[in-house]
Amino acid sequence: MLILSLLLQAAPIEVTGPRPGAAQPPATMAYEPAALLIATFDADGDARVTREEMEDGLIAAFNTIDTAKAGTLGYLAFADWAERFLGDRNALPSPFEVDRDGDNRVSLRELQTRFSEYFTRYDRDKDGLLTRAELLTIRARVFGDDGPPKDGKKRK
Ligand SMILES: [Ca+2]
Ligand SMILES: [Ca+2]
Secondary structure: OHHHHHHHHHOOOOOOOOOOOOOOOHHHEEEOHHHHHHHHOOOOOOOEEEHHHHHHHHHHHHHHHOOOOOOEEEHHHHHHHHHHHOOOOOOOOOHHHHOOOOOOEEEHHHHHHHHHHHHHHHOOOOOOEEEHHHHEEEOOOOOOOOOOOOOOOOOO
16 A cells, blocks of 8 residues: 555656647538538527428528429539539539439429438437537548648648
8 A cells, every 4th residue: 555655656647638728620520511501591590490491491492493483403403403502513412312203303392301311310319400519510530631630831
């Protein structure tokens, strides 16, 4: 016992951990295009999105591109929709996964069905509301970066 207490005295415990005020690397947090779109469907400004708000938001977004009021979008028009509302023509969901009946057209119902699946996946606590925290994706690394974060010197 005496020896042990002498050893403990000889080796003072050092508290290690994040230094106070040390910034978290912001690149580890991101919103998937679909999650970002869902966040914009928050109609009452409480920063939470209900399924009803999402369905309504999808109707408005769909109608913005379906100017001919055809009720369905061809793949090209769907790419226009994706570019406008997801930020890129190739952003997910792809038209192939949305077009369930395989008629090469995306209906509003098909779009709502796909986003309903996103909703279920994001709603981690299953309370029927999507918070910003639930929509946030936290990644260990920057997209496409195979190594540790660089100090920025190589940026052009
Ligand atoms: Ca279809
Ligand atoms: Ca929730």
